[in-house]
Amino acid sequence: MTRFPDNFLWGAATSAFQIEGSPLADGAGPSNWYRFTHEPGRVTDDETADTACDHYRLWRSDVALMRQLGLQAYRFSISWSRILPAGTGKVNPAGLAFYDRLVDALLAAGIRPAPTLYHWDLPAALEDRGGWCNRDCADWFGEYAGIIFEALGDRVDLWFTHNEPWVVVDAGHVQGQHPPGLRDLRAAALAAHNLLRGHGIAVQRLRATGKGQIGIVVNQEPKDTASDDPDDRRATRLADAYMNRQFLDPVLLGSYPGDLAEIYGDRWDDFPAGDMEVISTPIDFVGLNYYTRSVNRYDPDPATAPFHVAQVRQPGALYTTMDWEVRPASLTAMLLTIRKRYGNIPLYITENGAAFRDPEPDTHGRVADTDRCDYFRGHLSALAAAMDAGVDVRGYFAWSLLDNFEWTFGYAKTFGLVAVDSATGARFPKDSARFYRNVIRSRGAGI
Numbered sequence: 001m002t003r004f005p006d007n008f009l010w011g012a013a014t015s016a017f018q019i020e021g022s023p024l025a026d027g028a029g030p031s032n033w034y035r036f037t038h039e040p041g042r043v044t045d046d047e048t049a050d051t052a053c054d055h056y057r058l059w060r061s062d063v064a065l066m067r068q069l070g071l072q073a074y075r076f077s078i079s080w081s082r083i084l085p086a087g088t089g090k091v092n093p094a095g096l097a098f099y100d101r102l103v104d105a106l107l108a109a110g111i112r113p114a115p116t117l118y119h120w121d122l123p124a125a126l127e128d129r130g131g132w133c134n135r136d137c138a139d140w141f142g143e144y145a146g147i148i149f150e151a152l153g154d155r156v157d158l159w160f161t162h163n164e165p166w167v168v169v170d171a172g173h174v175q176g177q178h179p180p181g182l183r184d185l186r187a188a189a190l191a192a193h194n195l196l197r198g199h200g201i202a203v204q205r206l207r208a209t210g211k212g213q214i215g216i217v218v219n220q221e222p223k224d225t226a227s228d229d230p231d232d233r234r235a236t237r238l239a240d241a242y243m244n245r246q247f248l249d250p251v252l253l254g255s256y257p258g259d260l261a262e263i264y265g266d267r268w269d270d271f272p273a274g275d276m277e278v279i280s281t282p283i284d285f286v287g288l289n290y291y292t293r294s295v296n297r298y299d300p301d302p303a304t305a306p307f308h309v310a311q312v313r314q315p316g317a318l319y320t321t322m323d324w325e326v327r328p329a330s331l332t333a334m335l336l337t338i339r340k341r342y343g344n345i346p347l348y349i350t351e352n353g354a355a356f357r358d359p360e361p362d363t364h365g366r367v368a369d370t371d372r373c374d375y376f377r378g379h380l381s382a383l384a385a386a387m388d389a390g391v392d393v394r395g396y397f398a399w400s401l402l403d404n405f406e407w408t409f410g411y412a413k414t415f416g417l418v419a420v421d422s423a424t425g426a427r428f429p430k431d432s433a434r435f436y437r438n439v440i441r442s443r444g445a446g447i
């Protein structure tokens with residue numbers, strides 16, 4: 001029987017752009033994602049997040065819902081362009097007030113707020129000034145972070161800087177699928193470096209207040225090789241450097257992985273001495289988002305340069321509707337790898353969950369999402385196995401509280417513990433929500 005420690009923190013996660021809706025309400029400025037989702041052809045069926053889960057208006061009842069589910073913590077993100085409509089300069093008090101009230105309501109419900117400062121939505125005005133490719137963006141982020149710490153730091157003590165900077169770099173600057181829609185390795189290298197500098201500057205800002213704990217959230221996807229062929233092994237190593245080590249090595253070890261040079265070549269600048277010191281400012285913990293692993297082989301197709309990697313589908317394995325293999329054992333492996341490479345720094349699982357095609361609610365509003373319950377069961381057991389082996393994991397956040405706007409996939413990919421009726425906004429806790437509530441109550445005995 002699995003039992004998690006008494007002080008283990010159980011929560012769920014969301015992000016601002018994916019749930020809030022009302023993107024321009026109360027003086028908010030447009031974000032890059034707002035603009036991008038209004039360009040035809042960017043999102044499946046041209047769906048937008050203009051309403052999303054309507055959380056900007058329904059936040060009170062959403063907090064009540066979280067309480068019913070027994071959540072002890074809530075990881076949400078703050079929309080930079082609500083706070084600073086032009087990205088820098090003039091603060092929009094109504095934007096700040098929204099998060100101020102949310103934090104108060106969470107605390108009143110006994111739920112610990114765990115905000116992420118940057119979950120991909122950049123003020124459009126800053127994208128127009130070069131976004132993360134502009135060195136100044138790190139300082140703009142520091143300014144914004146300072147405003148948030150000042151406003152909420154008396155009540156919030158658990159902070160995350162960026163969510164998954166790799167996705168910002170890869171989907172936004174290499175694949176051209178997210179804003180700013182670039183396919184440019186040189187821009188990617190600059191954005192990666194400036195995201196990391198922004199992270200370090202924000203950490204230093206928090207330290208200056210003398211309060212709170214802070215870390216960064218990265219996605220980790222163990223890379224397994226399809227064979228022992230040296231080309232396959234090399235492709236796998238590069239994929240691992242790019243996705244898994246590009247951000248954690250500089251933050252925790254103070255240097256970029258050597259193999260990044262094989263990817264970026266001369267598109268990588270020699271950055272000013274001193275940058276690495278900022279980037280590696282000590283943090284209190286690392287947030288890890290885990291969904292799947294990948295099995296990789298060498299792909300000779302010139303179109304795949306410079307990575308030359310292709311993923312190999314595993315016959316007989318279960319895949320989610322994101323086409324992600326369900327593989328709990330790789331979560332254990334990932335946690336052991338992290339400890340081996342970076343030491344025993346405290347960790348949080350800041351996202352874990354699965355999109356499946358859910359059955360319609362029955363006449364009692366019940367959604368029998370058995371696949372998702374199995375996913376959570378398997379991954380919580382895998383987490384417990386890593387903790388039994390001594391990995392210091394302090395908490396777990398299920399992705400996601402609500403079915404929401406899954407970026408370029410729109411509303412088709414449902415990850416929620418709770419279904420949302422798009423016409424009425426009504427919320428229906430799925431079986432997985434009940435399952436999770438029992439897990440929390442029993443500290444894992446219900447797995």
Ligand code: FCB
Binds near residue numbers: 015164407
């Ligand atoms: C992660 C993101 C999150 C959501 C999940 C499914 O990469 O952080 O916003 O899209 O994947």
